[in-house]
Amino acid sequence: xxxxxxxxxxxICKSGTxxxxxxxxxxxxxxxxxxxxxxxxxxxxxxxxxxxxxxxTYEQGVEKDKFLINHASLTLSTLTVTSAHPEDSSFxxxxxxxRGINNEQFFGPGTRLTVL
Amino acid sequence: AQSVTQxxxxxxxxxxxxxxxRCNYSSSVPPYLFWYVQYPNQGLQLLLKYTxxxxxxxxxxxxxxxxKKSETSFHLTKPSAHMSDAAEYFCALDTGxxxxxxxxxxxTVIP
Numbered sequence: 255x256x257x258x259x260x261x262x263x264x265x266i267c268k269s270g271t272x273x274x275x276x277x278x279x280x281x282x283x284x285x286x287x288x289x290x291x292x293x294x295x296x297x298x299x300x301x302x303x304x305x306x307x308x309x310x311t312y313e314q315g316v317e318k319d320k321f322l323i324n325h326a327s328l329t330l331s332t333l334t335v336t337s338a339h340p341e342d343s344s345f346x347x348x349x350x351x352x353r354g355i356n357n358e359q360f361f362g363p364g365t366r367l368t369v370l
Numbered sequence: 371a372q373s374v375t376q377x378x379x380x381x382x383x384x385x386x387x388x389x390x391x392r393c394n395y396s397s398s399v400p401p402y403l404f405w406y407v408q409y410p411n412q413g414l415q416l417l418l419k420y421t422x423x424x425x426x427x428x429x430x431x432x433x434x435x436x437x438k439k440s441e442t443s444f445h446l447t448k449p450s451a452h453m454s455d456a457a458e459y460f461c462a463l464d465t466g467x468x469x470x471x472x473x474x475x476x477x478t479v480i481p
Contacts, residue, residue, distance in 0.1 A: 260413075288469070297460060297473045298414075347413055349469075359469060361406070363413040 256282045260362035267338055268370055275333045275365045277348030283328040284350035288359065289321075291348050304336050311322040338369045374463045376472035384480045389433075389448040391475045394404070396442065402464040403444040405435055407457045408474075414460065420444060428473050451479045472476030 418429025
């Protein structure tokens with residue numbers, strides 16, 4: 255089956271620093287990747303949609319200058335949390351839509367970000 | 371407007387009892403519907419999905435769901451709960467443009 259990986263799985267950083275999270279589709283090409291944020295015991299909130307080679311589309315209320323998304327290739331998308339603050343602490347999950355497999359998203363295992 | 375509603379944020383069942391997790395949706399286009407399971411500190415795992423065709427969908431770990439268009443529902447069931455089923459369950463709707471997640475149902479299995 256299609257596998258999506260995320261790295262790192264858990265990161266702790268100081269307030270004010272930037273953190274990069276990678277999302278990779280390991281055995282398929284992803285035309286579109288999605289970034290979600292999940293607060294404890296809550297559902298997933300879509301942050302942005304990224305298509306390879308183009309700018310990401312951000313959901314209303316998501317600061318695009320704070321959450322930088324780069325979809326450099328068909329197998330890699332990155333989310334950079336710039337100047338992180340404690341309120342950015344959350345579980346970030348990416349998913350990838352496989353080219354040729356309609357309407358199925360494959361989810362990564364998530365990255366837990368803790369900002370001190 | 372598109373939406374997914376999961377009735378009951380917490381469901382408790384005894385081990386061996388029937389599991390029923392409710393999901394209703396609203397969609398202006400033919401929906402693709404999914405159930406995902408999430409264990410603590412992990413990502414989402416697909417349990418099953420409905421796209422077209424047979425309305426009764428069987429998934430992994432003994433779960434199944436039935437798409438009922440007249441009721442706009444896609445409830446998840448399992449005949450006999452196991453301790454390992456304790457987790458968070460999410461219903462999701464795909465309209466082709468966007469995924470919509472329900473708020474999740476936390477399933478507790480009582481020994």
